Amino acid sequence: MRIPLLRQLAVFALLALGLTLSPQIQAQTLQIDSTTADWIEGFANFVRWDETQETDPLKIGVINSPEVANYLAKRILNRTGRPSLEVSEISAHSSFEDLDIIFVGNGQKRHWETISSKCDGNGILSIGAQEGFIGKGGVVEFVVRKNRLRFFIDVKNAKRCKVEVSSKLLELALDPKR
Secondary structure: OHHHHHHHHHHHHHHHHHHHHHHHHHHHHHHHHHHHHHHHHHHHHHEEEOOOOOOOOEEEEEEOOHHHHHHHHHOOOOOOOOOOEEEEEEOOOOOOOOOOEEEEOOOOHHHHHHHHHHHOOOOOEEEEOOOOOHHHOOOEEEEEEOOEEEEEEOHHHHHHOOEEEOHHHHHHOEOOOO
16 A cells, blocks of 8 residues: 555656746746747848848748747837847748748657758748758757757758858857757
């Protein structure tokens, strides 16, 4: 009879531990989503598109990350720099026509090559939230280092996509070879 009681206590302890850690994990995720949105918006000031005018709205498509899309949408009213920001939630199968930036959330690895091919030569900055994104043709890949959101940039992929990344932004990027 002691074994079932011990199992019950162990399950209860794990559940209690999970409940106490849950708000902290949720807060960290919300902070990462907010910081991700900050970086995505900030990239617009350090990237040049061949055919985009400074007066045109910045058009961002978000794939599989509604939280990041919501944070970006909240910035529409508080935007400085370019006059307006347009955010839409899309899928990997959507048309990327007229988009300037694509943000690809987690769980989309099977679509990375499709996404990359749609960005090639079309002036679309592709940003991914999972390890290996730049290896499959993405331009920017977010990573967490020492509890901070950082990023890699692949300059060759940027050129292929016809976006020019500022040297200032490149200085902030981590070296993907490390």
